[in-house]
Amino acid sequence: MSLSKDTRANATVALGPCDDKSSNMDGISCFRSADGSGNEAPMPPHNVAADAVEKAKVLPQTANEHQPKTISEHATETASLAEHLTQHEVEDNDSGRGGLGLGTQSATVTKKPECEEVDMLPNPGVISEAGGRTSLESLETEIELPGDSSSPQQLLPLAATQVALLEILSKTDFEAIEASSCADEQELMEPSAEIVPTSSRTGTPPADVGPEQQEEQPEGYIAMPPSPAGNVGNVAAGVEDFFKVQRSDLGGLGAFAARELLRGDTILVERPLLRTTHFRLLPDYHKLSDAAKKAYLSLHSGEDGDPFGRIEQIKVLNSFFVPGGIAIFEVASRFNHACPSARNVKYVFDDESGVLTLTICQDVVPAGAELFISYGGSPVELYSTYGFRCACGGCKPLTDEDIKRLKNRAFGTWDCDDDYDTSGW
Numbered sequence: 280m281s282l283s284k285d286t287r288a289n290a291t292v293a294l295g296p297c298d299d300k301s302s303n304m305d306g307i308s309c310f311r312s313a314d315g316s317g318n319e320a321p322m323p324p325h326n327v328a329a330d331a332v333e334k335a336k337v338l339p340q341t342a343n344e345h346q347p348k349t350i351s352e353h354a355t356e357t358a359s360l361a362e363h364l365t366q367h368e369v370e371d372n373d374s375g376r377g378g379l380g381l382g383t384q385s386a387t388v389t390k391k392p393e394c395e396e397v398d399m400l401p402n403p404g405v406i407s408e409a410g411g412r413t414s415l416e417s418l419e420t421e422i423e424l425p426g427d428s429s430s431p432q433q434l435l436p437l438a439a440t441q442v443a444l445l446e447i448l449s450k451t452d453f454e455a456i457e458a459s460s461c462a463d464e465q466e467l468m469e470p471s472a473e474i475v476p477t478s479s480r481t482g483t484p485p486a487d488v489g490p491e492q493q494e495e496q497p498e499g500y501i502a503m504p505p506s507p508a509g510n511v512g513n514v515a516a517g518v519e520d521f522f523k524v525q526r527s528d529l530g531g532l533g534a535f536a537a538r539e540l541l542r543g544d545t546i547l548v549e550r551p552l553l554r555t556t557h558f559r560l561l562p563d564y565h566k567l568s569d570a571a572k573k574a575y576l577s578l579h580s581g582e583d584g585d586p587f588g589r590i591e592q593i594k595v596l597n598s599f600f601v602p603g604g605i606a607i608f609e610v611a612s613r614f615n616h617a618c619p620s621a622r623n624v625k626y627v628f629d630d631e632s633g634v635l636t637l638t639i640c641q642d643v644v645p646a647g648a649e650l651f652i653s654y655g656g657s658p659v660e661l662y663s664t665y666g667f668r669c670a671c672g673g674c675k676p677l678t679d680e681d682i683k684r685l686k687n688r689a690f691g692t693w694d695c696d697d698d699y700d701t702s703g704w
C-alpha cells in the first residue's frame with residue numbers, strides 16, 4: 280500500500296491543572312492549569328489512595344519491559360498514579376493517531392467537555408480541564424509541543440477516568456491477582472492484568488468472561504481482550520463486559536458494545552504493547568517477548584508486505600501519538616475511526632502511568648453498536664495519511680473522483696481539502 284509521506288504530527292497537548300513540576304515531559308513544554316493559576320486539582324479521597332498503596336502488588340510492565348517490580352515500587356507507582364490522575368490527565372481529542380512525524384507545534388487550550396464537541400480540530404489542539412464537563416469557556420494558553428506543526432493530536436483530562444481508576448484501585452483484589460500471577464516465574468515475566476476496570480456508572484467490577492460465555496460469541500468473535508490469564512496481558516481484566524472485538528462492516532475487525540453503554544463508562548484500560556519512536560521501531564520491536572511480537576504482527580497491516588514492511592506498516596496504521604513518541608496497543612488499536620457525529624469513544628493517555636483509557640462519550644450507546652474513536656482529520660486526510668476511505672456513516676464519503684484528484688496530487692499537498700466539500704462533514 281502506498282501511503283503518503285505526510286509527516287503531520289498530531290498536537291500532543293497537555294491538560295488542566297498542573298504545576299511547573301509536571302512540565303517538560305519528553306519535550307512537551309508545560310502542562311498548565313486550565314485557569315492559568317497552576318493550582319492543582321483536588322486530591323482524591325485520602326483513604327482511596329492510601330488503600331491502593333496498601334494493596335498494591337507487582338505491576339506488569341509494558342510488553343517490551345520485562346523487569347518485574349517489587350511490591351514497594353508498585354506501591355509507589357500506584358500512589359503516584361492516583362495522585363497524578365488528580366492533577367493532570369491527557370486525552371485525545373480524536374486526532375492522536377497515526378505514526379507519522381513529530382515536530383514542534385502549538386495548541387490552543389480550550390475547555391471542551393463533550394467528546395463530540397472537541398472532535399476534529401486538526402490544529403490547534405484542544406485541552407480540557409480535568410472534570411470540565413460543564414464549561415465551554417475558551418482558555419488562552421498556547422502550548423509548544425513536540426511534533427510537526429500540522430497533524431492534530433490533543434490530550435484532554437478526564438474526571439471519569441480518575442473516578443474509575445480510583446475505584447479500580449480500591450476494589451482490586453491484589454492478593455488474588457498476585458496469587459495467580461505469581462504462580463510461576465514465567466508469569467512474572469509476562470505482564471498480567473493489573474487494573475480491573477469498573478463501570479463508572481455502576482462501580483461494579485464486571486465479571487470475567489468464562490470459556491462457556493466465549494463459546495456463545497457470534498461467529499468471527501476474536502477472543503480478546505484477554506482475561507487476566509490471557510495473552511500479552513496489558514489489558515485490564517473484565518473489559519469483555521463492555522465490548523467485544525469482532526468483524527466490522529468496515530472490513531477487518533472492530534469493537535462492539537457488549538451491552539448498553541452510557542457516557543462516562545470506562546470501557547478499556549490498557550498499557551501499550553509497544554511504546555517507541557519512529558526511529559527506534561525495529562530495535563524496540565525486537566525487544567518484545569514472543570507473545571507480544573505475535574500480538575503486534577496480528578494487528579491490521581493493510582496489504583501484507585515483506586516482514587520489515589509489515590512491522591512498519593502496522594506502526595503507521597495502528598499507532599497513537601504519546602508524549603515522546605508513539606504507542607501501539609493490542610486492543611485499542613482494534614477500534615475503528617468515526618468522524619465527529621458518529622464517534623462514541625474518546626481516549627486519554629496518561630504519560631506517568633503509561634495507561635490508555637477509553638471512555639464512552641455519547642449519552643447512550645446501544646448494545647451491539649460499533650464503538651469508534653477518532654483518528655483525527657477529514658476523510659481526505661485519512662485517505663492521504665492511512666490510505667482508507669472513511670465509511671463511518673458520519674461523513675460524506677470520498678467519491679472515486681475525489682480519489683483520482685488526490686492521486687493526481689502525488690507531488691502536491693495531500694492534506695489539502697480544497698476540492699472536498701466539508702460542509703457535510
Ligand SMILES: C[S@@+](CC[C@H](N)C(=O)[O-])C[C@H]1O[C@@H](n2cnc3c(N)ncnc32)[C@H](O)[C@@H]1O
Nearest residue numbers: 531532579597612613614615616667669670671
Ligand atoms: C487501527 S486499524 C482499526 C482496526 C482494524 N479494522 C482491524 O481489523 O484491526 C485501522 C484500519 O481500520 C480500517 N478503518 C478504520 N476506520 C475506518 C473507517 N471509518 N472506514 C473505513 N475503514 C476504516 C482501515 O483499514 C484502517 O487502516
